[in-house]
Ligand code: TXA
């Protein structure tokens with residue numbers, strides 16, 4: 001598969017011509033990567049089986065891993081779902097447009113390829129203006145997974161998309177870096193007790209409050225490949241750079257101490273190590289490849305720079321990435337730890 005991947009530049013002013021060209025490619029059944037507030041997505045007409053198949057092919061994505069359908073209004077959902085449950089309606093009022101994906105029962109017009117054969121469909125109304133314009137101008141709803149090769153860290157810039165998918169997709173709309181940096185919160189409202197299938201910026205507490213204090217289920221186990229899980233995507237390798245990842249979790253000074261011990265051990269084995277640090281631990285390590293994901297007290301910075309940092313260290317050809325996991329795990333921090341634990345080959349907890 002070798003395609004000539006076009007790049008369209010669209011700044012804050014939302015230039016019409018490149019957006020129209022990109023929208024035309026989508027309307028004609030092509031694949032276009034575009035920015036959203038969470039990460040870049042790889043879009044295609046959600047109701048066109050052939051178009052959607054190209055997404056799976058470009059990413060090397062397993063066919064049973066369903067896609068999120070992106071809409072530009074609540075109206076756009078109507079043909080896709082059997083009904084909009086009361087709880088979904090409350091969530092849409094409060095969090096749409098924004099980083100929340102809602103799973104509902106689907107109608108027959110949504111093809112099996114889009115939902116991986118499930119009888120539910122995941123829907124999101126993104127907040128990014130470029131994403132909204134592309135959906136509107138194409139006149140389609142857009143199936144769009146994160147625009148990375150399957151298994152790699154999600155892309156937060158057009159450069160990441162190009163590194164993974166150049167030659168495999170029809171176009172990329174470059175609209176600057178993603179502001180949140182982590183994928184949307186995914187919530188399933190098809191059963192009596194709603195369930196978070198993937199944590200994100202919108203926290204469980206916010207969701208519970210929005211649906212009138214109803215308890216929302218959340219299971220943060222890392223699932224082995226063989227298990228049947230509610231969200232098929234949970235069982236696959238995720239967010240993995242080429243290098244091995246060791247996550248050291250715990251209180252700041254204990255984490256720094258353990259990383260120093262690990263470094264000595266790895267040096268003896270001649271392994272080239274890169275560190276993903278916090279601003280607070282940066283001064284403890286000099287002369288080693290490192291990347292800071294921000295202050296340990298500001299998990300929103302860790303969210304924004306996590307995937308960026310993993311990709312950046314990978315480009316420096318390290319064999320092992322050790323991550324300082326001493327940052328705040330509240331709010332969006334919980335979602336950062338969820339991604340890191342999935343990316344990690346080894347998790348060390350210290351006190
Ligand atoms: O922020 C985001 O959600 C980004 C941007 C581009 O919108 N998209 C994204 O898509 O992260 P993707 O495909 O990388 O992740 C979608 C997740 C997967 O874990 C998938 O298994 C789950 O949502 N999912 C999709 N449809 C589902 C369904 N019907 N039932 C259960 N899980 C579903």
Ligand code: MG
Nearest residue numbers: 145146154183
């Ligand atoms: Mg993804």
